Amino acid sequence: MARMKFLCDAERCIECNGCVTACKQEHEVPWGVNRRRVVTLNDGVPGEKSISVACMHCSDAPCMAVCPVDCFYKTSEGVVLHDKDLCIGCGYCFYACPFGAPQFPQDGAFGLRGKMDKCTFCAGGPETDFSAAEFRKYGRNRLAEGKLPACAEMCSTKALLGGDGDVIADIYRNRVLKRGKGSEVWGWGTAYGKPEKQPAAQPGAKS
Amino acid sequence: MRKLLAIAAAVALAGVAAGCGEKSSVTVYKQGQYQGKPDKQPWDNDQFKSDKAAWEKAVKSRNLGQNEYVRVSGG
Numbered sequence: 001m002a003r004m005k006f007l008c009d010a011e012r013c014i015e016c017n018g019c020v021t022a023c024k025q026e027h028e029v030p031w032g033v034n035r036r037r038v039v040t041l042n043d044g045v046p047g048e049k050s051i052s053v054a055c056m057h058c059s060d061a062p063c064m065a066v067c068p069v070d071c072f073y074k075t076s077e078g079v080v081l082h083d084k085d086l087c088i089g090c091g092y093c094f095y096a097c098p099f100g101a102p103q104f105p106q107d108g109a110f111g112l113r114g115k116m117d118k119c120t121f122c123a124g125g126p127e128t129d130f131s132a133a134e135f136r137k138y139g140r141n142r143l144a145e146g147k148l149p150a151c152a153e154m155c156s157t158k159a160l161l162g163g164d165g166d167v168i169a170d171i172y173r174n175r176v177l178k179r180g181k182g183s184e185v186w187g188w189g190t191a192y193g194k195p196e197k198q199p200a201a202q203p204g205a206k207s
Numbered sequence: 208m209r210k211l212l213a214i215a216a217a218v219a220l221a222g223v224a225a226g227c228g229e230k231s232s233v234t235v236y237k238q239g240q241y242q243g244k245p246d247k248q249p250w251d252n253d254q255f256k257s258d259k260a261a262w263e264k265a266v267k268s269r270n271l272g273q274n275e276y277v278r279v280s281g282g
Contacts, residue, residue, distance in 0.1 A: 001263055064239075073241040076248065083243025126244040129252045144249040146265030152273065163270035171274040178276060 003059065003078030004121055004143075005165040006152065007172055008051040011179075012159035015040055015050040019151035019160050023054070026122070026150040027139025033103045035119040036151055052151065052160045055080065055101035055119035063093035063102065077143070078165075079121040084137045087115040121162070122149040 015038050023029065023036045036054035057080045064072040064080065071086035072093075093116060094102040107114030124141030127134035134141060142150060152162030161168040249255075250262035271277065 001266070067239070070239040070242040073243065073246065075246065081246065083241075086243045123249065126246040129247060129249075141249070143266075144252050145254060146262055146269070148266065148269045148273075153269070158273055158275055161273050163266065163273065167267065167270045168273070171271075171276075174274070174276060 001077060002164050002166045004057060004123075004163060005078070005168060006052075006054065006056060006121075006149075007161045007168050008053070009159045009161070009172065009175070010049040010051050012157045013038070013050040013052060014157055014159070016156065018154055018156055019052045022150040022154035023119070026142075027120075028135075029117070029139070030105050033105050033117050035101075035103065035117065052155075053099055053101075054151070055097075055121075056099055057119075057121055062096040062098070066092045066096040068092060073126075075123065077123075079123045079143070081120055081123060081125055081138075082116065082118070083126050084115045084117075089113045089115050091116075119149075122147070 017038050020034065020036050020038060024034075027035070029035055036052060038050055038052050040048055040050040042048045057078060059078065061072065061074070061080045063082075064074070067082075068090060069086050069088055071083045072080060073082070074080050089104060091102075091104060091113065094100070094104065101118045103117045105114040105117055106112070120138050122140060122142035124134045124144065125138035127137060129141050129144045140150075142148065147153070149162045152160045155161075161171060248257075248259070250259045251257050255262045255265075
Protein backbone atom coordinates (compact mmCIF):
# COMPACT_ATOMS: atom_id res chain seq x y z
CA MET A 1 0.00 0.00 0.00
CA ALA A 2 1.19 3.45 -0.86
CA ARG A 3 1.08 6.49 1.38
CA MET A 4 -2.24 7.80 2.68
CA LYS A 5 -3.05 11.18 1.16
CA PHE A 6 -5.82 13.74 0.82
CA LEU A 7 -6.73 15.29 -2.51
CA CYS A 8 -9.25 18.11 -2.89
CA ASP A 9 -10.85 18.82 -6.25
CA ALA A 10 -11.39 22.60 -6.43
CA GLU A 11 -13.81 22.16 -9.37
CA ARG A 12 -16.15 20.13 -7.20
CA CYS A 13 -15.90 21.71 -3.76
CA ILE A 14 -19.08 23.69 -3.07
CA GLU A 15 -17.91 25.10 0.27
CA CYS A 16 -20.64 23.26 2.18
CA ASN A 17 -18.31 22.63 5.14
CA GLY A 18 -19.62 19.08 5.42
CA CYS A 19 -16.04 17.82 5.89
CA VAL A 20 -15.45 20.28 8.74
CA THR A 21 -18.67 19.22 10.44
CA ALA A 22 -17.96 15.52 9.92
CA CYS A 23 -14.51 15.91 11.52
CA LYS A 24 -15.86 17.89 14.46
CA GLN A 25 -18.62 15.38 15.10
CA GLU A 26 -16.52 12.26 14.60
CA HIS A 27 -13.77 13.24 17.02
CA GLU A 28 -15.74 15.53 19.33
CA VAL A 29 -13.19 18.25 18.67
CA PRO A 30 -13.43 21.07 21.24
CA TRP A 31 -14.64 24.57 20.48
CA GLY A 32 -11.94 26.70 18.89
CA VAL A 33 -10.06 23.81 17.34
CA ASN A 34 -10.51 23.16 13.63
CA ARG A 35 -8.65 20.15 12.38
CA ARG A 36 -10.12 20.80 8.93
CA ARG A 37 -11.41 23.95 7.30
CA VAL A 38 -12.58 25.13 3.89
CA VAL A 39 -10.59 27.90 2.23
CA THR A 40 -12.16 29.93 -0.59
CA LEU A 41 -10.15 31.94 -3.06
CA ASN A 42 -11.73 34.98 -4.75
CA ASP A 43 -14.80 34.63 -2.56
CA GLY A 44 -17.85 36.22 -4.13
CA VAL A 45 -16.21 36.63 -7.53
CA PRO A 46 -17.58 34.48 -10.38
CA GLY A 47 -15.35 31.43 -10.70
CA GLU A 48 -14.38 31.35 -7.03
CA LYS A 49 -12.65 28.18 -5.92
CA SER A 50 -12.78 26.39 -2.60
CA ILE A 51 -10.61 23.66 -1.16
CA SER A 52 -10.75 21.73 2.06
CA VAL A 53 -7.50 21.94 4.02
CA ALA A 54 -6.17 19.94 6.96
CA CYS A 55 -2.89 18.22 7.77
CA MET A 56 -1.62 16.92 4.43
CA HIS A 57 0.51 14.22 6.09
CA CYS A 58 3.60 15.45 4.25
CA SER A 59 6.18 12.95 3.05
CA ASP A 60 8.92 15.16 4.49
CA ALA A 61 6.94 16.82 7.26
CA PRO A 62 8.42 20.14 8.49
CA CYS A 63 6.59 19.79 11.82
CA MET A 64 8.58 16.63 12.51
CA ALA A 65 11.82 18.41 11.69
CA VAL A 66 11.29 21.38 14.00
CA CYS A 67 9.73 19.65 17.02
CA PRO A 68 12.14 20.17 19.94
CA VAL A 69 10.84 17.16 21.88
CA ASP A 70 10.53 14.81 18.87
CA CYS A 71 6.93 13.93 19.60
CA PHE A 72 6.04 13.26 15.95
CA TYR A 73 6.17 9.91 14.20
CA LYS A 74 5.04 8.53 10.89
CA THR A 75 3.11 5.31 10.54
CA SER A 76 3.88 2.69 7.90
CA GLU A 77 0.97 4.14 5.87
CA GLY A 78 2.58 7.60 5.80
CA VAL A 79 0.25 9.18 8.37
CA VAL A 80 1.96 11.85 10.50
CA LEU A 81 0.91 11.50 14.14
CA HIS A 82 2.16 12.83 17.45
CA ASP A 83 2.27 11.91 21.12
CA LYS A 84 0.30 14.44 23.14
CA ASP A 85 1.89 13.25 26.39
CA LEU A 86 5.22 14.51 25.09
CA CYS A 87 4.05 17.70 23.35
CA ILE A 88 4.98 20.87 25.23
CA GLY A 89 2.71 23.15 23.18
CA CYS A 90 5.57 25.38 22.01
CA GLY A 91 3.96 26.11 18.64
CA TYR A 92 7.05 25.54 16.48
CA CYS A 93 5.10 23.08 14.35
CA PHE A 94 2.47 25.75 13.70
CA TYR A 95 5.12 28.12 12.30
CA ALA A 96 6.69 25.35 10.23
CA CYS A 97 3.46 23.97 8.74
CA PRO A 98 2.60 25.50 5.34
CA PHE A 99 -1.08 24.56 5.80
CA GLY A 100 -1.68 25.91 9.31
CA ALA A 101 -2.73 22.43 10.39
CA PRO A 102 -1.53 22.37 14.02
CA GLN A 103 -4.15 23.73 16.39
CA PHE A 104 -3.71 24.79 20.01
CA PRO A 105 -6.73 24.55 22.26
CA GLN A 106 -7.07 27.15 24.96
CA ASP A 107 -6.40 25.39 28.21
CA GLY A 108 -6.67 26.57 31.81
CA ALA A 109 -8.10 29.65 33.45
CA PHE A 110 -5.87 32.15 31.61
CA GLY A 111 -6.22 30.72 28.11
CA LEU A 112 -2.84 29.04 28.14
CA ARG A 113 -1.78 27.30 24.98
CA GLY A 114 -2.57 23.62 25.34
CA LYS A 115 -1.03 20.63 23.63
CA MET A 116 -1.08 20.60 19.87
CA ASP A 117 -4.05 19.00 18.13
CA LYS A 118 -4.29 18.18 14.44
CA CYS A 119 -5.87 15.91 11.85
CA THR A 120 -4.88 12.29 12.50
CA PHE A 121 -6.20 10.93 9.18
CA CYS A 122 -8.70 9.27 11.54
CA ALA A 123 -5.86 7.01 12.71
CA GLY A 124 -5.96 7.78 16.44
CA GLY A 125 -2.63 8.02 18.20
CA PRO A 126 -0.10 6.15 20.33
CA GLU A 127 -2.65 4.80 22.79
CA THR A 128 -4.39 1.43 22.86
CA ASP A 129 -6.66 1.21 19.83
CA PHE A 130 -10.33 2.08 20.53
CA SER A 131 -9.52 3.03 24.15
CA ALA A 132 -11.14 5.95 25.95
CA ALA A 133 -7.72 7.62 26.28
CA GLU A 134 -7.15 7.43 22.54
CA PHE A 135 -10.56 8.93 21.79
CA ARG A 136 -10.11 11.73 24.33
CA LYS A 137 -6.68 12.75 23.07
CA TYR A 138 -6.79 12.00 19.36
CA GLY A 139 -10.35 11.10 18.40
CA ARG A 140 -11.77 8.03 16.77
CA ASN A 141 -9.50 5.48 15.11
CA ARG A 142 -11.38 4.75 11.88
CA LEU A 143 -8.33 3.45 10.08
CA ALA A 144 -8.06 0.57 12.55
CA GLU A 145 -11.71 -0.19 11.76
CA GLY A 146 -10.79 -0.53 8.08
CA LYS A 147 -12.41 2.80 7.23
CA LEU A 148 -11.14 6.01 5.67
CA PRO A 149 -11.27 9.55 7.14
CA ALA A 150 -14.80 10.72 7.90
CA CYS A 151 -14.34 14.02 6.03
CA ALA A 152 -13.54 12.32 2.72
CA GLU A 153 -16.17 9.63 3.09
CA MET A 154 -18.82 12.21 4.02
CA CYS A 155 -18.03 14.62 1.15
CA SER A 156 -21.28 14.95 -0.80
CA THR A 157 -19.70 15.99 -4.09
CA LYS A 158 -16.70 13.73 -3.63
CA ALA A 159 -14.46 16.79 -4.00
CA LEU A 160 -12.37 15.59 -1.08
CA LEU A 161 -10.73 12.23 -1.66
CA GLY A 162 -8.72 10.46 1.00
CA GLY A 163 -6.86 7.19 1.07
CA ASP A 164 -4.12 5.35 -0.75
CA GLY A 165 -2.33 8.01 -2.83
CA ASP A 166 -2.15 5.84 -5.94
CA VAL A 167 -5.84 4.93 -5.87
CA ILE A 168 -7.15 8.46 -5.32
CA ALA A 169 -4.78 9.77 -8.00
CA ASP A 170 -6.32 7.26 -10.43
CA ILE A 171 -9.85 8.28 -9.43
CA TYR A 172 -8.99 11.95 -9.95
CA ARG A 173 -7.25 11.31 -13.28
CA ASN A 174 -10.22 9.34 -14.58
CA ARG A 175 -12.57 12.10 -13.45
CA VAL A 176 -10.60 14.87 -15.15
CA LEU A 177 -10.40 12.92 -18.41
CA LYS A 178 -14.14 12.27 -18.44
CA ARG A 179 -15.39 15.71 -17.49
CA GLY A 180 -13.16 17.75 -19.75
CA LYS A 181 -12.29 21.33 -18.97
CA GLY A 182 -13.69 24.87 -18.90
CA SER A 183 -17.44 25.08 -19.59
CA GLU A 184 -17.59 21.29 -19.91
CA VAL A 185 -16.99 21.03 -16.17
CA TRP A 186 -19.78 23.29 -14.94
CA GLY A 187 -22.33 25.62 -16.42
CA TRP A 188 -24.97 25.42 -19.15
CA GLY A 189 -23.39 22.58 -21.10
CA THR A 190 -23.22 20.32 -18.08
CA ALA A 191 -26.68 21.17 -16.79
CA TYR A 192 -28.55 20.89 -20.10
CA GLY A 193 -26.35 18.58 -22.13
CA LYS A 194 -24.04 19.31 -24.97
CA PRO A 195 -25.47 21.38 -27.86
CA GLU A 196 -26.44 19.29 -30.84
CA LYS A 197 -24.22 19.60 -33.85
CA GLN A 198 -25.75 21.59 -36.69
CA PRO A 199 -25.59 19.80 -40.04
CA ALA A 200 -22.98 21.33 -42.28
CA ALA A 201 -24.49 23.74 -44.81
CA GLN A 202 -24.62 22.36 -48.36
CA PRO A 203 -22.70 24.43 -50.86
CA GLY A 204 -25.07 26.47 -52.99
CA ALA A 205 -28.07 25.79 -50.75
CA LYS A 206 -30.19 28.67 -49.49
CA SER A 207 -29.69 29.43 -45.87
CA MET B 208 70.67 17.95 31.62
CA ARG B 209 69.80 14.75 29.84
CA LYS B 210 66.96 14.21 32.26
CA LEU B 211 65.60 17.67 31.52
CA LEU B 212 65.83 17.06 27.77
CA ALA B 213 64.04 13.72 28.15
CA ILE B 214 61.25 15.34 30.18
CA ALA B 215 60.94 18.19 27.63
CA ALA B 216 60.79 15.68 24.78
CA ALA B 217 58.11 13.65 26.60
CA VAL B 218 56.02 16.78 27.23
CA ALA B 219 56.40 17.90 23.60
CA LEU B 220 55.43 14.42 22.38
CA ALA B 221 52.38 14.40 24.61
CA GLY B 222 51.40 17.84 23.32
CA VAL B 223 51.75 16.76 19.69
CA ALA B 224 49.82 13.56 20.35
CA ALA B 225 47.03 15.52 22.06
CA GLY B 226 46.50 17.48 18.85
CA CYS B 227 45.60 14.24 17.06
CA GLY B 228 42.73 13.66 19.47
CA GLU B 229 41.06 16.98 18.75
CA LYS B 230 37.45 16.54 17.76
CA SER B 231 35.68 18.54 15.10
CA SER B 232 33.63 21.33 16.63
CA VAL B 233 31.28 21.51 13.64
CA THR B 234 27.85 20.17 14.64
CA VAL B 235 26.41 17.52 12.38
CA TYR B 236 22.61 17.61 12.44
CA LYS B 237 21.01 14.23 12.92
CA GLN B 238 17.36 13.58 12.26
CA GLY B 239 15.61 13.37 15.60
CA GLN B 240 14.16 10.10 16.72
CA TYR B 241 10.61 9.75 17.99
CA GLN B 242 10.67 9.88 21.77
CA GLY B 243 7.05 9.01 22.55
CA LYS B 244 5.05 5.87 23.11
CA PRO B 245 5.07 3.19 20.40
CA ASP B 246 1.95 2.81 18.28
CA LYS B 247 0.48 -0.39 16.92
CA GLN B 248 -0.34 -1.14 13.30
CA PRO B 249 -3.99 -0.52 12.35
CA TRP B 250 -4.52 -4.22 11.67
CA ASP B 251 -3.22 -5.30 15.09
CA ASN B 252 -6.61 -5.42 16.81
CA ASP B 253 -9.54 -7.74 17.49
CA GLN B 254 -11.27 -6.83 14.25
CA PHE B 255 -8.48 -7.74 11.84
CA LYS B 256 -6.48 -10.07 14.10
CA SER B 257 -3.09 -8.94 12.69
CA ASP B 258 -4.24 -9.83 9.16
CA LYS B 259 -2.66 -7.07 7.11
CA ALA B 260 -4.12 -8.35 3.84
CA ALA B 261 -7.68 -8.25 5.23
CA TRP B 262 -7.16 -4.70 6.45
CA GLU B 263 -5.75 -3.59 3.10
CA LYS B 264 -8.70 -5.20 1.32
CA ALA B 265 -11.18 -3.38 3.57
CA VAL B 266 -9.45 -0.04 3.06
CA LYS B 267 -9.14 -0.54 -0.68
CA SER B 268 -12.84 -1.29 -1.09
CA ARG B 269 -13.60 1.92 0.82
CA ASN B 270 -11.07 3.72 -1.34
CA LEU B 271 -12.67 2.60 -4.58
CA GLY B 272 -16.09 3.51 -3.18
CA GLN B 273 -15.09 7.14 -3.59
CA ASN B 274 -15.12 6.75 -7.37
CA GLU B 275 -18.71 7.53 -8.34
CA TYR B 276 -17.94 6.82 -12.02
CA VAL B 277 -17.78 3.17 -10.94
CA ARG B 278 -20.54 3.31 -8.35
CA VAL B 279 -23.18 4.90 -10.55
CA SER B 280 -23.83 3.31 -13.91
CA GLY B 281 -23.82 5.47 -16.99
CA GLY B 282 -21.27 7.91 -15.59
